[in-house]
Amino acid sequence: xxxxxxxxxDPLYARSVRNPETALQPPVxxxxxxxxxxxxxxxxxxxxxxxxxxxxxxxxxxxxxHVCELFRFCCVPVDFEVVNVDSTKTSEDDINNAxxxxxxxxxxxxxxxxxxxxxxxxHKSRNSLLxxxxxxxxxxxxxxxxxxxxxHHRNIDIITIRENTEGEYxxxxxxxxxxxxxxxxxxTRTKSLRIADYAFRTAREKxxxxxxxxxxxxxxxxxDGLFLECCKEVASGYPEITFNSMIVDNTTMQLVSRPQQxxxxxxxxxxxxxxxxxxxxxxxxxxxxxxxxxxxxxAVFETGTxxxxxxxxxxxxANPTAxxxxxxxxxDHLKLHGYASMIRKAILSTITDSQLHTADxxxxxxxxxxxxxxxxxxxxxxxxxxxx
Amino acid sequence: MCFSTxxxxxxxDTTLFATIWTKPVLLNxxxxxxxxxxxxxxxQQGENxxxxxxxxxxxxxxxxxxxxxxxxxxxHVREVFRFTCVPVDFEMVNVNSxxxxxxxMNNAxxxxxxxxxxxxxxxxxxxxxxxSVKSRNNVLRTSLDLYxxxxxxxxxxxxxxRHKNIDIMIIRENTEGEYxxxxxxxxxxxxxxxxxxTRNNSIRIADYAFKLARERxxxxxxxxxxxxxxxxxDGLFLQCCREVASGYPDITFDSMIVDNTTMQLVSKPQQxxxxxxxxxxxxxxxxxxxxxxxxxxxxxxxxxxxxxAVFETATxxxxxxxxxxxxANPTAxxxxxxxxxDHLNxxxxxxxxxxxVLTTMNETRLHTADxxxxxxxxxVVQSVMxxxxxxxxxxxxx
Numbered sequence: 001x002x003x004x005x006x007x008x009x010d011p012l013y014a015r016s017v018r019n020p021e022t023a024l025q026p027p028v029x030x031x032x033x034x035x036x037x038x039x040x041x042x043x044x045x046x047x048x049x050x051x052x053x054x055x056x057x058x059x060x061x062x063x064x065x066h067v068c069e070l071f072r073f074c075c076v077p078v079d080f081e082v083v084n085v086d087s088t089k090t091s092e093d094d095i096n097n098a099x100x101x102x103x104x105x106x107x108x109x110x111x112x113x114x115x116x117x118x119x120x121x122x123h124k125s126r127n128s129l130l131x132x133x134x135x136x137x138x139x140x141x142x143x144x145x146x147x148x149x150x151x152h153h154r155n156i157d158i159i160t161i162r163e164n165t166e167g168e169y170x171x172x173x174x175x176x177x178x179x180x181x182x183x184x185x186x187x188t189r190t191k192s193l194r195i196a197d198y199a200f201r202t203a204r205e206k207x208x209x210x211x212x213x214x215x216x217x218x219x220x221x222x223x224d225g226l227f228l229e230c231c232k233e234v235a236s237g238y239p240e241i242t243f244n245s246m247i248v249d250n251t252t253m254q255l256v257s258r259p260q261q262x263x264x265x266x267x268x269x270x271x272x273x274x275x276x277x278x279x280x281x282x283x284x285x286x287x288x289x290x291x292x293x294x295x296x297x298x299a300v301f302e303t304g305t306x307x308x309x310x311x312x313x314x315x316x317x318a319n320p321t322a323x324x325x326x327x328x329x330x331x332d333h334l335k336l337h338g339y340a341s342m343i344r345k346a347i348l349s350t351i352t353d354s355q356l357h358t359a360d361x362x363x364x365x366x367x368x369x370x371x372x373x374x375x376x377x378x379x380x381x382x383x384x385x386x387x388x
Numbered sequence: 389m390c391f392s393t394x395x396x397x398x399x400x401d402t403t404l405f406a407t408i409w410t411k412p413v414l415l416n417x418x419x420x421x422x423x424x425x426x427x428x429x430x431x432q433q434g435e436n437x438x439x440x441x442x443x444x445x446x447x448x449x450x451x452x453x454x455x456x457x458x459x460x461x462x463x464h465v466r467e468v469f470r471f472t473c474v475p476v477d478f479e480m481v482n483v484n485s486x487x488x489x490x491x492x493m494n495n496a497x498x499x500x501x502x503x504x505x506x507x508x509x510x511x512x513x514x515x516x517x518x519x520s521v522k523s524r525n526n527v528l529r530t531s532l533d534l535y536x537x538x539x540x541x542x543x544x545x546x547x548x549x550r551h552k553n554i555d556i557m558i559i560r561e562n563t564e565g566e567y568x569x570x571x572x573x574x575x576x577x578x579x580x581x582x583x584x585x586t587r588n589n590s591i592r593i594a595d596y597a598f599k600l601a602r603e604r605x606x607x608x609x610x611x612x613x614x615x616x617x618x619x620x621x622d623g624l625f626l627q628c629c630r631e632v633a634s635g636y637p638d639i640t641f642d643s644m645i646v647d648n649t650t651m652q653l654v655s656k657p658q659q660x661x662x663x664x665x666x667x668x669x670x671x672x673x674x675x676x677x678x679x680x681x682x683x684x685x686x687x688x689x690x691x692x693x694x695x696x697a698v699f700e701t702a703t704x705x706x707x708x709x710x711x712x713x714x715x716a717n718p719t720a721x722x723x724x725x726x727x728x729x730d731h732l733n734x735x736x737x738x739x740x741x742x743x744x745v746l747t748t749m750n751e752t753r754l755h756t757a758d759x760x761x762x763x764x765x766x767x768v769v770q771s772v773m774x775x776x777x778x779x780x781x782x783x784x785x786x
Contacts, residue, residue, distance in 0.1 A: 168618065171617065
């Protein structure tokens with residue numbers, strides 16, 4: 001296994017190419033000045049990263065294909081290992097294969113896997129299973145008002161950090177007496193401390209000033225009380241960051257009237273689900289916001305609101321922005337920052353053009369048009385790209 | 389004639405309620421009816437006769453001031469009622485939220501059982517007290533089995549909001565779900581909270597929702613749930629809703645997951661008509677809707693049980709930070725009192741006060757701080773009373 005600094009040091013590469021000096025220079029295209037060559041960071045296996053790709057259901061497969069297309073066009077040194085998960089089967093082999101692939105590669109990009117309601121309750125949500133098995137404890141969603149999208153509110157910039165593995169999503173339910181169902185919501189000290197620590201560290205790294213904990217401790221005194229206590233403990237170790245807390249119902253009400261007051265929000269699982277969806281709705285809908293799930297050793301990227309989008313599948317009307325921005329987060333995670341910012345800039349310039357807006361933004365554009373426009377924007381900004 | 393004496397004031401902890409019967413019951417009622425029929429305001433109202441009420445034609449309603457802005461707003465309600473000569477007497481019961489004992493709360497519950505109807509402010513849940521001290525509001529709702537919390541969110545004409553034409557009724561299960569207050573720490577550092585969903589309560593709330601939708605002529609009921617994750621719990625709730633829906637073929641029934649619901653609410657709230665849901669989602673969704681129509685100061689809420697009804701502001705805010713500053717918005721509490729009057733079948737008084745409140749809301753210069761204005765609570769209440777007087781009703785002096 002090669003662990004050198006760059007491909008110059010790779011003996012295999014040097015031997016396989018006939019003329020090493022000219023091979024390292026980009027191909028000369030007629031009528032254009034020499035484009036800038038982006039330096040590749042150290043990667044295993046010949047300078048290329050391998051990322052697991054789980055297409056999922058609904059609009060997942062088509063969006064994943066667009067991501068592959070875009071990456072190939074930009075010559076991003078990422079290879080995708082596609083693992084299909086069939087949501088109609090009851091056996092867990094598919095999802096176990098996917099989990100093994102993610103353990104192998106360390107990083108994944110996924111579409112949402114549908115949870116079929118007709119299957120028995122013992123059949124757990126596949127997405128939930130993936131998150132808990134890989135211990136992806138932090139779900140981070142950055143909701144930002146995008147310049148080209150018209151919304152009721154302006155200047156929103158909220159990072160929601162949601163505990164991803166416990167809380168109401170423990171899938172522990174039982175019917176001890178017929179007609180009476182008990183669902184267990186688990187809050188533990190270790191996980192609450194972990195997520196609070198993650199939140200404050202992220203706030204510090206990104207230069208954020210305030211962290212708000214969202215809870216319902218007036219009703220769930222022990223459970224959310226413990227969560228709040230852990231957040232307060234962690235907050236004492238970060239004196240430069242202001243910490244405050246807010247009850248979830250007041251939070252949602254404030255979010256729809258004055259969302260600009262929020263900076264970073266940390267919360268347990270269910271409130272995180274609701275609050276992140278409210279934030280996504282405020283900045284323009286599910287088609288715009290990317291989401292990331294981070295664990296100790298693994299990271300999985302997907303759209304922020306985890307929609308399957310069955311009703312618009314294969315109609316070429318889905319908004320690819322969320323998935324493409326998620327792939328940019330993926331590239332940032334792999335330290336391929338140059339490619340990430342290049343693609344991100346192109347996406348933002350495309351979004352500004354309201355002619356290209358897809359149906360969810362009130363326009364009539366199609367997915368392929370948007371992706372085409374992004375690729376045009378990348379080509380015009382100069383880096384080496386494949387031919388269309 | 390029978391009359392009741394009520395003593396209230398800031399210094400009294402309990403209410404003295406004395407009813408003195410000086411004549412046989414039947415004669416009392418006849419006398420009362422005669423008195424009522426001959427009163428001036430009835431002549432002005434025309435044919436409308438208030439329904440027979442107990443104890444001399446006047447209803448008695450329990451009043452729980454609560455904390456924060458509760459006491460001042462309820463004072464204003466009493467003021468307006470006295471001004472409009474509404475035949476309602478208030479029996480005030482104070483609940484001290486700083487005490488750990490349940491006596492105050494038990495007194496309040498007994499009073500509501502006695503009177504059947506109550507108007508309350510929110511009672512604060514102090515975080516410094518131990519966890520065994522349950523939320524007083526919650527205890528009230530579960531003891532009286534007020535199973536349905538109904539909130540009607542409507543865009544008010546005088547209030548500027550980002551979304552227009554919102555008209556959503558939210559029916560929320562009020563007694564079980566996540567608010568069962570059943571928690572334990574079996575292993576230190578691991579807390580389990582139980583969320584209970586029962587078939588009986590789910591069918592009951594679904595039935596209430598569909599009956600209400602039918603009465604109000606609504607076309608669609610949406611059940612809000614998270615059954616993809618909580619398959620047994622919310623799955624049971626959804627199943628009960630579907631069962632009940634099959635008995636109401638004139639009403640369309642659909643369901644939506646709570647995260648999608650909140651996202652749709654902030655982008656396109658006009659698509660929703662009637663929504664029914666378990667306790668916690670109801671809390672969040674009703675607060676989102678309240679925020680959409682203009683804030684916590686505008687929407688009234690009602691808790692209905694089989695035998696009792698309690699009225700309060702919809703978002704149940706204590707408003708400690710604006711207490712006694714004369715800047716709280718009295719609209720929510722006044723509209724809640726109108727709902728109470730509707731419940732008591734005093735519909736004329738209800739529509740009178742409601743119209744007055746809505747007319748006052750149209751005037752932007754009277755808007756209080758939460759609506760972006762600089763008006764005070766007392767100005768708003770004065771204006772409401774002036775509008776009522778201008779309608780020509782029999783009123784006390786201003």
